[in-house]
Amino acid sequence: MRRRTFLSTLPAGALLAGAGVANAAPSAPQSTGGAAPAPARPADPFAGIGIGDRVTGPKFVGRSTVWGAHGAAATAHPRATLVGIDTLRRGGSAIDAAIAINAALGFLEPTANGIGGDAFCMLWDPAQRKVVGFNGSGNSPRGLSLETARSKAREGYLPSYGAVTVNVPGTVDAWWSAHQRYGKLPWKDVLLPVAELCEEGVPIPQVIAWYLERNMAGFDRQSATIEENDNRKKVYAPGGATPKVGQMFANPALGRTLRLIAEHGRDAFYDGPIADAIEGYFKRIGGWMTRADLAAHRTEWVEPIQTNYRGVDVYGLGPNTQGLSTNQILNICEQFDLKSMGFQSAASIHHQAEAKRLAFEDRAKWFADDRFSQTPVAWLNSKEYARQRAALIRPDRVMDRAFPGDAPTQGDTTYFSVADKDGMMVSWIQSNYRGMGSGLTPDDGQGGTLGFMFQNRGELFALTDGHPNVYAPGKRPFHTIIPGFACKDGNPWMAFGVMGGGMQPQGQAQIIINMVDYGLDPQEAGDAPRWQHEGSSEPTGQLAEGVGELFLETGVPAASKAQLEAMGWVLRGPNGGFGGYQNVMMQQNPGGRWTYGAATEMRKDGIALAY
Template sequence: MRLISLMGACVLAACPVAAQDAANVADTTAAATQGIGPGARPVGADWSRSPVVAREGMAATAHPLATQVALDILKAGGSAVDAAIAANAALGLMEPTGNGIGGDLFAIVYDPATGHLHGINGSGRSPAGQTLEQLRARLGDGATSIPPVGPLPVTVPGTVDAWFALHDRFGKLPMADNLAPTIRYAREGHPVAPVIEMYLARALRSYEARQEEHPFDFANARATWFADGPPAPGEIFRNPDLADTLERIAAGGRDEFYEGETARIMVDYLRRQGSAFTLADFAAHESEWVDVACVAYRDGYELCELPPNSQGYAALQMVNILKNVDLAQWERGSAQVLHYITEAKRLAFADVARFYADPDFAAAPAELLSEEYGRARFALIDPERATPAFAAGDLVAPQLEGPGDTTYLTVADRDGMMVSLIQSNYRGMGGGLVADGLGFMFQDRGELFSLDPEHPNAYAPAKRPFHTIIPAFVKKDGKPFMSFGLMGGGMQPQGHVQVLVNLVDFGMNLQEAGDAARLMHDGGRQPTDALAGSAADSMAVDDLGTLFVEPGIPAATVEALRAMGHKVEIERTGIPFGGYQAIARDPESGVYTGATEMRKDGQASGY
């Protein structure tokens, strides 16, 4: 039997068909389970399962076959970076609803040889020859945002360049070896996983619905994934076009994708669709090595994230706010704990909407990560009531959130190298465009530009948009402790903080920290909006937003939160709450512990 189909990490408020789909899934789940609950366990919570432990190597991804690909690379002598690249390539084939080489990549690598964390920003830029005025003219009078489909939201795909940059620094095996498993699966086929089928079916419905508002070329995408409708769970799926593309990349390297035959195919296709991209835009692309920022929480734990244009600093801002209150004085599922996490998120995201952008155009204020600023923001929280609206901090911006569908993976090797990698095409499977014969979809990340010329995140030529995807890392007493992440648009920093709170404040193990019921606050201002108070700020913004919670949150807590002024909805599909993977390392024995996401098809495994 096919599952009821839903697409991606799209939050309910943003998806016109999602509310009915969510009800259908909830009804299907209830019918299947007949009210039965979890079984008993000899140790740990009865709603979780054991984390995985291994000594030599570990991988945790959103698909069991991708996890096995990573382990095979590790066993063949590859580094954690080799294995992460191999797994990411496999996920682009096996989980096209979350990622692919038409999208961008961010990663954090712990290098045991130096003891340092290395960050890479593999995000692409807008066309160098198109101005904001030209873009607005193409959008038409009255446009307040860039559409999610077609040529206009496409930015240069950064993933392949990031693969080769990572490999040049940390790889051991030839790139051809890393890509070989996916090339074989693409030609011979792999069985489609159940949750991924669900996303594929909903993606198809969404693209067909968007055709009416924003017509675009969907023929190649339909032929690649939906020739006979979405594949059923367990059905063998093949993508020979992607196999051909990866073979060219394996033989020709990074330059094949950005300057060779593949680049020419991409640019010729995009220009036929009305894009302003040129071959020079692709040839000029390069990833950027960036500094990883860490903020102390408590008990020796530090959360580490990447800087803007990603939203990683939002998680660090939340940590700086929440460390001013002892959350452990209450139960984890209490209204007080959920209230403080929610208000911390709202405060951080007010700054996200105001300050986060491509630092080459608008650097974020340094004060955002100071403990003094965290204390000042914490002081704005009313412990008894939800504040109707939070403004951004009174910081000087240089003069110059929406949902997403993503994959996160983490790999660790016998030498102690740990890789935290996240990769995405943004909304849905991307913008719906597939170049002739290439087998992958272009991202629609450019949808996240603001059209307000005064905003730091305003569209500009050769600029990187605000980015939702963020890998994470945790240190303990200054030593590497955990490589982890949680996919899903604006859920990501919220999820990072909730996992950290579960581990540090409430003593959960690595698997329980991910399986525990989550909250997801949606709403408020976004980096795509006009600046608050500006002449262009004509949009009605729901500053309070909606607090979505999973059924594991007690009913009494839900009612208490509503009494505090929060708009709370119980969301039963698990979709808006992201997808978690994690690997922790014991600093004494070197033993790895892995955990994976129950809301996805994933697997953590080691050897």
């Protein structure tokens, strides 16, 4: 049985090539179904070289938190951050800036997101003084039956690419719905500058260039499973190759699409010329998406779920997302004195990783579209349940097997944070799912493309009768992408997130623990070495494999690694799957106005700015 990982992920094997730690061999690459293996990374000529020294703060930190009083933005691309700051300075709200940032990232970081995917958000509404959220995920096509979906399965699971993985993209309607509630600038004034950016072009940064080349190579290796392959090459590999670091890249086709949306609103995409082009494209390639599927889509405003971790109110979005997993990990960890165990100690990492294993077994058993099945959220989110689960963790030995609990009957993504002068703070996440998505880029039927790729989120459906997440027409699949939000003393504290498939709740919990238990500031919390556990049961119906594997970044102390291995953990080295973090924090200052502290991910290309 193949192990399905839900990192944002590259083609199979690409991330794991060359990975390893001193006391553990790297894991074997995934099966690619007979396809040629991805090329291995060359040996690192800088192995053993550590980070330079700063005059203040922890030595592992690469930069300072950025501070400002009027607005802040943290994204995975410098130009996207500038787009957000410019939108704020033109009088836009944090939501206006978030829409502009997301539109820009679909062009600037196509390896992680785009208008062919879904979006989720939590934000602090200063007028209501509360956290609100929306679910911007789309349904599966009405014309795609379970029987047909099963006929496309490989080894009992849906494939990673192709039309069977495509659901209705929810992002554009999420923009529209959020703008209707919270926008200040005219709709077209938010999007038209981004359309101009797509046409003008930008130089490609290092990490995105690396992902783009490997994603396109992965599609080439799996081209037999993808119904149409020419359009993606026109957009992302013009001239036969992806752009290299520092080379200019433009996407005028996406610019034209954004201009249509800017001029005619969300209906241009869901019930207008773009919808017609999408329907025609799927008819030509043998897919199932129709204009009727698109026209029926609506963003759902939802009430976030909440827990309290040592005095901090932590919010998440409920199923069909995995936001509840963050709360469960924290609820279990709260039963232990992590502070006294020590930062990056074996004991601290052990208890956090065991909490993840327990939470993810519940994720696999329960999480699905709540319109089709009911998850016992209140019980799974309760402190009583957390105490029961925490009692299963042994302090000196890894659990042989983690099981889901009983309840009463009843990896690629972009994340960004932005905040405005009025105190609105937005935590926004958007994704095409695995890498760039399904491999399918729609055209207009007249020789041009629409400039974006469809998501492959439908891969995450189960195919087993009776499973809450089993595929059905018109259903939303289990979703990995989750924004994060936290409050203190009734005030907003952090709009934060860690992108990257199943890493997201693990990463969010680590950020909260780093700041609450170990006193780190936003940038320090993100630069700290991370752990990631793989091998839990999955919402696709796949069962856990033993204790799984615990991946550790290089900066985890060697003594901690040795102790974890002695506890029975199967250790692995860096695999590129530790996520991408952004954070905007509001600091309440004695006798004065609050200020914003913005932090960004050193593992990505982005920057954080505040003013």
